[in-house]
Amino acid sequence: MKWKLTVRYLFSVLSIVFIVVFVNLFVLVGILYYQQVNGNDNLTADTGENFTRQFSRYLSIEDGLPVISDEGVQALQEFGGWLQVLDQNGQVVTAALSPADAPTHYSPIELVHIYKYMDDQFTTYYIGQFEEYSYLFGAKDSEEERIIFMFNMKSFLSYVSKAFVGITIADLFIAMLVGLLFSIIITKPVSYMIDRISQLKERNFAIQNMKRQGIFKPVFSNLNSVSETLQAHEEERTKLEKMREEWISNVSHDLKTPLASVQGFAELLREKDVTESERAEYAEVIERKAKYMKELLDDFNLTMRLRNQEMPLNREDTRLESFVRELVIDVLNDPKYCDCALSFNSDAPDLKWNIDRHLMKRAILNFVNNAIIHNDHDIQITVSVTANGITIEDNGKGISKRDMNQIFDRYYRGTNTEDIHGTGLGLAISRDIIEAHGGFITLTSEIGKGTKVRIWIEE
Incomplete structure (x- = not known):
């Protein structure tokens, strides 16, 4: 490839030199002919x-x-x-x-x-x-001089033709040397760029630095930037693919258990000696497992729609203090969480956000539920509304640094969730909902001291 580019560059340079010599000769002959036909009066008016x-x-x-x-x-x-x-x-x-x-x-x-x-x-x-x-x-003492010479036209034309051929050959030779020098300087980085692009095509994203980049320095810099970007995308794709496979494995496992229960209790319902109380108990188990599977599939569908930005938002102006207070009351009215220490504070009674109430409620509830589920029963949780947004703070176990880096990743389960049932999509869904509103989340945590989540939206 390098020598092919060099030959093409040399051919271009030599062609240009030959054309320039020919055009110059044509112009010179044209000027001489014009002077012969039209005379030299303009040039010799004062002679x-x-x-x-x-x-x-x-x-x-x-x-x-x-x-x-x-x-x-x-x-x-x-x-x-x-x-x-x-x-x-x-x-x-x-x-x-x-x-x-x-x-x-x-x-x-x-x-x-x-x-x-x-x-x-x-x-x-x-x-x-x-x-x-x-x-x-x-x-x-005239400034003019008369020069008289005689020549043989045949010899003159022969001399001129030889001189033209000699000058042309000399010019082409010089152009070839200069063109060869510059072609080596130019075609080497061009050939390197072509090779780099081919490497990117082959998914080789390694950063490479070339000496003597010359005028192509910005190009090589951009190529390295592209390599870094593609490398990051490739790592993200690999990471996402790995998590997706893990999630599919978890979902498959989570679905097998309720499906096995549904199948088993459905078979028991067909037994003739089943009492009415047992029949009602079996039906309740089937219903509960079916709801769990539906929740799992709904979460999967929601996270896919949010991920692909296909989720429409039904926004409405909402006073944040009353909205969050009602949410906290709903949690406390749930029999599962009625004994937990959940409190509410607000110092921004007039703060309003333009939000999809249903989706925002789900996002905030995910954080509250996570704080309750993943901590001990004596956990204390405070939900606050301030001029800077919503804060959810607990004094629980905290989150390790390793889990903090992946806490919002889809399909990710923390190290302290082995005995916790769930789809693994809760926090990812919360993040996507808040970002769809143009908002931001910060999460800080320390092992043994608790976790703090802050949510705010730039109106």
Whole structure:
């Protein structure tokens, strides 16, 4: 994978270099062609060549001889040059601003020489035509230089083609070296990222750190964050699956016992010598076991709906003091709990919550019932309503740190619940109900000193 990425990167770099060279050559040829077709007037408007070509407008014939106008003399002064007009024999017939030592006659070879190579005073010469006369314009110490060269077109094209091929090869070679260097730097982390993603796909969530992360440092950081998240989800899934299996095992066990009782007492009811009192006793046992199984299945259904957020809440504004007081009275009126020391306090008579009364009652009762069931008969429980919410506090056995970490997990039974019947879903259901209301639970406990549960909802 790494070398495949490197080859692709190199191919991309070389392709870009080749395209750039070709485009540059095309643009250069286009510019040269445009200049040839449209001329260089814009580029050479102030050159000596243009000035000389246009100077004929300042010349006229008077009495058979050429004459330079005053405007022409002024133009010569402004340009910094001088002018001589020659007849067909090379004889100077008129001049303007010419040096004192300037020749008065020029042979054809002299004209060619000074036009091509300047003279000893570094004067650049330009030649123009006016009717049957020629004129010679000179500019001393001109910034312009005339370069004359000759070449064979065939040889020139051959040279240009070879130069183009050589430059292209050199550019491609340099680009290949640079591209190879950068491809190694870039494709190595990219290849590593692909491998990491493949590992995540294979459920390998181990955190890995790569040296020289470069510009990909945020990517590797995010990959490690994803690994940590997936690892946490995997652990949670494994933990949940294990607890679900344990819960199913417990439910199966809990259902077998009442089912066995139902089956056994149903068989006894068919006996002919069963008395009416025995028949009523057997029917009561069957009814009690059936209610227990129904409660078990209802708890299972409720916890699944709460877990999947499919439980609708029938909210209504509720004054918390009277709501909790009635709940405590209901517990004390239950014959099973009439002897327990359960008290109620409130210092927030006007506190109201928008809640589903039925579900919230069940959540609070779960905590109260747990405090009663899992402690000794002399337990003292206080339920309080304050401005900060509801507090349920007891002075019982307390909860171990190991159980505290899992006390709200579904299907979890504490270490002190071996002889306690129940579905194992009570506290998980309470937590889910309160969280569905947008509320929170804190539970603190100390072995031998008791447990304190605080419930509050942010309105």
